[in-house]
Amino acid sequence: MKTAEIARRYLDFFEKNGHTIVPSASLVTDDPALLFTVAGMVPFIPYLSGDVPAPYPRAADNQKCIRTNDIEEVGKTPRHGTFFQMLGNWSFGDYFKEGAIRFAWELLTSAEEDGGLGFDPNDLWVTVYEEDDEAHDLWLRLTDLPAERIQRLGKDTNYWSTGLPGPAGPCSEIFFDRGPAYGIDGGPATDDDRYVEIWNLVFMQYEITDVRSKYDFTIVGELPNKNIDTGMGLERIAFIKQGVDNMYETDQVRPVLDAAVELSGKTYGANHEDDVRFRVVADHVRSALMLLADGVTPSNEGRGYILRRLMRRVIRAMRLLGVDGPTFATLFAVSRDAMKEAYPVVESDWERISQYALAEEATFLRTLAAGSENLDASIAAAKEAGVTRIGGAEAFLLHDTYGFPIDLTLEIAEEAGLSVDRDAFDTLMQEQRARAKADARSRKRQLADTSVYRDYRAQGETVFTGYTDLETSSRVLGVLVDGLSVDRATTGQIAEVILAETALYAESGGQVADKGVIVGPGFELEVLDVQKPVPGLISHTVEVTTGEVAVGEPATTVVDAVNRRAAQQAHSATHLVHAALRDTLGKSATQAGSLNRAGYLRFDFAWGQALSADTRTEIEEIANNAVRDNLEVTTRIMGLDEAKALGAMALFGEKYGDTVRVVDIGGPWSRELCAGTHVASSAEVGLINLVGESSVGASNRRVEALVGLDAFRELAAERAIVSQLTASLKTPRDQLPTRIAELAASLKAAEKKIAQFEAKALGDRLPALVAGASAEGPYRVVAESLGTASSADDVRTLALQVRDRLGSEAAVVALVAAIDGRPVVIVTTNEAARAAGAKAGVLAKAAAAALGGGGGGRDDIAQGGGADAAALPAALASVKDALGAA
Known part of the structure; x- marks a missing residue:
């Protein structure tokens, strides 16, 4: 069952x-x-x-x-x-x-x-x-x-x-x-x-x-x-x-185990340690697949760390089973096929899942390659010195610098007849953890240390005038350089400037800080950032471009009007998109974060699945209809409880006081608590063009949009591309999808024919390859480069045909070729050659090492690959050298 x-x-x-x-x-x-x-x-x-x-x-x-x-x-x-x-x-x-x-x-x-x-x-x-x-x-x-x-x-x-x-x-x-x-x-x-x-x-x-x-x-x-x-x-x-x-x-897990058996060339049930490794692979691949399907991605903390650990344990287990090269493409696909009946998402979301899996595998394989090279050097040095132990400091360096797992170091050292000073390694690990904790505590104290702003905040809240004014005259309350309070900052210095009043908006509520300048008698400051380091206080990070600015001097904040207007368009557009999402998806599609800057908005919302193209179009149309209708944008200051009673929505991650600012667009249609700056009416937004929709976790989605002139420019660029295609293909715009699909189908058919011709061309070389067999000790050997080939399957088929033509005496066939610019090697042996000691997996591994990659497989047929196609002759030489040493 x-x-x-x-x-x-x-x-x-x-x-x-x-x-x-x-x-x-x-x-x-x-x-x-x-x-x-x-x-x-x-x-x-x-x-x-x-x-x-x-x-x-x-x-x-x-x-x-x-x-x-x-x-x-x-x-x-x-x-x-x-x-x-x-x-x-x-x-x-x-x-x-x-x-x-x-x-x-x-x-x-x-x-x-x-x-x-x-x-x-x-x-x-x-x-x-x-x-x-x-x-x-x-x-x-x-x-x-x-x-x-x-x-x-x-x-x-x-x-x-x-x-x-x-x-x-x-x-x-x-x-x-x-x-x-x-x-x-x-x-x-x-x-x-x-x-x-x-x-x-x-x-x-x-x-x-x-x-x-x-x-x-x-x-x-x-x-x-x-x-x-x-x-x-x-x-x-x-x-x-x-x-x-x-x-x-069981039926949902065994297929992955069998795939691991096939990749390794080993037999399940023959060795307890190998059996445990096979089961680890089968279990962890399925677990990683299901975590990826639920939106978890590999990282160094939290859920992502657990996923990364599972995936790396798979790679380690496969390595200990004799497979050094990539396996995830095969293993995860097999697990997908075993699980898709119960969980269709593993198939429908396969492209994203496999992308994360293959990227994580490639990264860790590079880590292992670098670590293995250094470990091999340590083993060689230990044997040369006549010692039987690798030092704890060397093992720690492998772990700390190369990310090489200590258990893998122990395994490889044991295979080489050496031990590892585990006590010294554990001591160094404990010292590192203690340093990391101390550093984290120190950084936490630094981040939390806002005492430098205490005196400025004691003089009252910074008055923000930017809702109505783009210029405001004030005075300099304080100047900070490198976190320390000073009396002045001079040309070329980066400083923080505290003012009593400002028209410059400090980053908050998803809206980025204003751009602009601060000017005064004999100085001009370029504003790099505006923040609220403590509640009620606004700090301007500036570069002194002219003169020097001193405490007590008058200063005028000047907002970049063009940038502010574009930022306001984006912020108001965010409210429109939020309302459109809720109209389309329901009230559960609530905001989970946003970013608004001139011409662009990013909006995260609670939703568990991708939006269809039709749904995205509907959301975009509702938001733009609101722009067309020129809805009034009003702001009111009221108590928090009153605002909530009116149905005003709170912004994700924001904290509110007893008094809040409520922004309405079209009355209750869009009503949110918001301290940001906005346009006076929705028509000022101009245009909203949804350009992206993606996942940001198992229960959150993200939409991105261009706003105003940026939205127009994007649409104009797409129109130009369509015009170019209609001209090049001599096809009306409404027929472009069909025409492009026809061309793609023709290209695919042509590629298939080319592949057939190339396969036939390879097959035509069979007699010459057999005739060119040379004697290498007890073996008849064919070791040839085919140049380029369409697929590894074609090379494998030809290698097997050559082997069969060589008869019953000991024969080894090694064929190399470049496939899409990447080298591949296929090695096959007959029964007599294996009896004489030739193992295809060992020979393929040797050849792959010359190609800068890895390989392995069964004793009768194996495959390897790498990154250096120029090393194909060296790979063939490595096969002959390995045969000589066998």
Whole structure:
């Protein structure tokens, strides 16, 4: 029974029994305490805790989860996986223990032909909390389980709580007995791998307080609404129903394992350490695929770090399996095909997913290449010096400078018969962490140290006059150079200038700072930036272009009027786009950040999927209709509570005082809290041209637009391109898409014919290649460059044909060619050559090293590649040298 079929049966069963089927939440949870959705209950916490009324009395789901706390155990046990799917049924004050037990037993033991999962009751065991007589008696009454297969266990295994005050309760777990071949008799109480937990029924019935530990607390009493929270591991059910030994061999995971086997040329089941590596690859590739699909991208912190760690563990495992070159293109595509039935997004979003995966692999392979070269030098130096250990400082340098993992250093050193001074390495790592923490604390103090502005702020708030004036006369309150207060700044210096009043807008609310100048008696300052270092105070970062500016002197701020007008257009356009989004997508499409500068806006909003071309057009049309309608733009100052009562929307990330500024465009159609500058009427925006829409996370999207003259120039440029195409192709504008599609199809057909001709040309060289075989020791060898070729498959086919023509005596064929400018080498051997010691994988690896790349494969056929096509002759020489050394 396929994994997707098990999930379908589960959801169908509970839907027939009155449950609302809830789609899986994202792996990226909204819970600030969690990086990922680590359990099936996470999306339901607000309902289970009673903070939010549940929208349904009972529900069921198949929730995707990521958990990496046991990452080192992956591959070593039959059930540890980083990505897993948790089937759950939930009751929010509806049915309780009897219903949960009845549903679980019926689904598990009903015949497959009746829609059940078809488990033999004789294979099932149950555990209950040792004091939960009610659950124990229900299992006896509702099922045909004998009393000896219902075991009572303690709080450490059969009591659920969060470890915090709140809901808690006993649980009952269902186990599958895999049989005596897998361990000792005695039931789940033995804690043996023979008994696999497949379903956990949590009876959330008590409220606890005075929590001293996860299992030591005071029960206050029963909850007014008792809840059911169950979880059945889909992967565990799958490996049992599919008759395999572990989750890595199920239909959604095994294809990746098999692909890794093929890439490595090794056999699964022949070596325990290799088997663990194969399972790590299979698990981590799927986990990385699903994280990428939910919008996580590789980085050095948070969720991105976990993803990066998973991907790099795959690369390391493949390297230890003998594959030095890139593998993600194959492995991720295989995982995509295995998962797309259950999660179509992995196929529909494949281009973006694969782009991130391949880029991360390429980066880390470069890291490994640089680190390996240095490690090889250290190993050679150690052997030459007659020592058996690589110093901790050398291992730390590899880690710190090249990002080379310490465990890989240990593996490679061990293969070379050396050890590593791990204690010294760990000491250096601890010292580095201590320095990093101290540096972070120092930088935090520096960023938080605003005491230099204290005296200026004590003189009152900076008065901003820029809503009505583009020039304002004031006086210099302070001058700062390099963060220190000084009495003056002279020509050429960069300084901060504090004024009592200013017409220059300080960056905030997504609107960038104004451009302009500050002038006074004998000085002129070019304004580089305007910020609010502390609330109520505006600081101008300037370059003194003429004279010197001193504290106490008069100064006039002059705003660049053209830049300000364009910035106002962009800011007002942002409000229009926000309103258009909400009109089109609904009120949940709320702002999550923005950037407005002259002629350009960027707007982030809460939304979980890409916008279609039609939707983008509709949003753009609504916003431009608002421009056409010349809507009045008004601003009002009022209390925060009053503004909220009027429906004014707050800007993402902004903090507001008791008094706020409300900007209306067209009355309530667009009403937001905003301190930015705006046009007087929507017609002044001019034109809005949406030029981009993209993802900025699992639940946020981003639109970008050009505004005003910038929007017009972009459209004019596109019009010019269309005119050029219509002239060049002699095709009317409305027929261009069809004409271009026809040309693309013709080009594809021509390329196919060319490839066929090139393949035939290669095949015509077969007799000459066979005739040119030379004797190299015990082997007949064909080592030739083909020049250029269309594909590696063509080169591989020809190599196999040459090998077969050489007969039964020991033969080695090595063919190299440049494919799209990149070199490739194919090496193949016959049975007699392999018996004499020639291994294609070893020879391909040697040739690829000369090409500046990597390679490997099976003993009979292998492939390598690199970056230096000029080194093809050297690659062939490397094959002959390796044969001589064999």
